[in-house]
Each structure stands twice: as C-alpha cells, then as structure tokens.
Amino acid sequence: MKPMKISSKEILCIVIALFLYSFSIYITNIDRVMMFLMISPVCLYSIFAFNYGKPVQNNRYDNIINLFWCTIYIALVTLTATNTLTLVNEFFNWLWIVIIPLMFVKYSNKFTIKQTLTIVGLYGIATKQPWKLKTFLMCLIITPFLVWSASERFQITYNMLLESTTTLLFFPLMLILMMLTAGTTEEIFFRGIIQRNIYNATKSQVIAVLVSAFVFALFHLPWAYYSWPHTQGNFLHSVTGIMVEQFVSGLLLGIVFIRSSNLWTVIILHSFINSVWATATFFTDTPILRLG
Numbered sequence: 001m002k003p004m005k006i007s008s009k010e011i012l013c014i015v016i017a018l019f020l021y022s023f024s025i026y027i028t029n030i031d032r033v034m035m036f037l038m039i040s041p042v043c044l045y046s047i048f049a050f051n052y053g054k055p056v057q058n059n060r061y062d063n064i065i066n067l068f069w070c071t072i073y074i075a076l077v078t079l080t081a082t083n084t085l086t087l088v089n090e091f092f093n094w095l096w097i098v099i100i101p102l103m104f105v106k107y108s109n110k111f112t113i114k115q116t117l118t119i120v121g122l123y124g125i126a127t128k129q130p131w132k133l134k135t136f137l138m139c140l141i142i143t144p145f146l147v148w149s150a151s152e153r154f155q156i157t158y159n160m161l162l163e164s165t166t167t168l169l170f171f172p173l174m175l176i177l178m179m180l181t182a183g184t185t186e187e188i189f190f191r192g193i194i195q196r197n198i199y200n201a202t203k204s205q206v207i208a209v210l211v212s213a214f215v216f217a218l219f220h221l222p223w224a225y226y227s228w229p230h231t232q233g234n235f236l237h238s239v240t241g242i243m244v245e246q247f248v249s250g251l252l253l254g255i256v257f258i259r260s261s262n263l264w265t266v267i268i269l270h271s272f273i274n275s276v277w278a279t280a281t282f283f284t285d286t287p288i289l290r291l292g
Helices: 008-028 033-037 039-049 060-081 093-109 113-119 131-154 158-162 165-180 182-202 205-226 235-244 246-260 263-283
Strands: none
Touching (some): 008 246, 039 131, 039 246, 060 093, 060 182, 060 205, 131 158, 131 246, 158 165, 158 263, 165 182, 182 205, 182 246, 205 235, 205 246, 246 263
C-alpha cells in the first residue's frame, strides 16, 4: 500500500480540526480524550482490513444540488428542534435524507436505480471482500470503548451492561431499530452522498472526511442547543459538545467508508454504536430515543 500524500491545504484542514477539538475539550471541561482515542484501533484496523477506495465520479450538478439540499435539511432540523414546525424525525428522515437525495443523484446523472445505489456504496461495491466478517471484527474491537463510554455517560457500571439480562433482551432489538432509522439514513446521506460530493468537488479524501464530519456534527447542533439536557440553552457548550462527540464519530465513520468503499460497513458500525448507548438508557431515567 502506497503512503498517501497530504497537501498543504489538507494539513491546514487537519490543524484546524485538531484546534477545534482541543478547544472543545477545554471548554466542556470533561474528559473526552478517550472518545478521540476510541477511533484509533478501528481506523487502524480498517486500513489493513479493507482496500483503499475512491467514490465513483458524478457530475457537478449532483454535487451542487445535494450540498444545497444539506443546507435545507439542517434548516428543517432547526425548525423542528425549536418546535416551530414538526418536520423531522427518525422515520421522516427516510424521505428527507434518503429518497429525495437519491432522486437527485439518479436524475442529475441519468442513472438507473442500480447505478444510483452503486455510486453511493449500497450496491455492487467491495462485494468480493469478506466485508461481513471484517465488519463484525470491527464492532468487536470497539465494544470495550463503547461499554466504557456508556458507563461514563449514563453513570452505570460495566456489569450492568455486560451481565444484565436486560442487555441480552433489548440490545438485538435496539440494533434492528437503529438499522431502520439513524444508522442507515444518516450514513446514506452524510457518507454516501455528502462525503462523496465533497470528494468530487475537492479531489481530496482528507478534506472530504473532515468536512463531512463537521457537517454531520452541525446537523446535531439544533438538537444539542434546544433538546439535550447537558447542553440545552448554552450555545457554546452545544457547539463544543458536538465537536467532542459527533465530529469525532463522523471522522471514524468517514475513514471506515473510504477504506471499505462499502456503505453497509458504516451503516452496521453506526447502528452498533448507537445500540450500545440506547441499551444503556434502560438502566437510567434518560429517554431511550432522542431525536437527532
């Protein structure tokens, strides 16, 4: 595998991202270094487990339309978070960030349905690889970090998650639910479409991952400011909160998507991460599902 050359523009983007992350940790005054370190073993594993892939090229109208639609969608999220209009939830996201964007891809490129699914990574890519086993091993590697983060976030013990019959009963259900909601819808949009569009516009995988991770975090900002208990009403803490969690998660998923060129890998990984945290809420008074 040839080492990837990094341009000065890409180095600048990396420096800015590290500065924002470090500043966010300082402002939130909480230990989220482990959240950042959590991505390391999975990213390293993905580098050796998967081939280096590049998004299939498309025309510039596809890029412009879907990047503009991303702005519209975040505006819809903001209106919903402020209770101005109820426009967005986990199930309506199938319309907002799956069906409509995929139609943009299909008709702007004059693709068939099969070609549309292929270009976003849902069909016909990396099928020769044993990606299911590799994805399972990836989830296994990240499990100890997820259990740690869940116990810290919800103030529960490891044994409550690892030994409770509640976990055995509800984790499979949570995994299925997350596959039917955010795990799939968000990955199709933010990785399969937005990250691909940014790569096509910049010709840089580094910039594509960093910017799509930032957009992924930005999508969570209205929820953080208007709904999340630990950041509600505090804009600075809302911004820094999404930088130390959602931005880092976006980096992880973006890197894995590049390495695998298979959207199902990041869909399963995203769903697995959400499922552990959702299962942990059964041991607390925290709502099981949270919009956004």
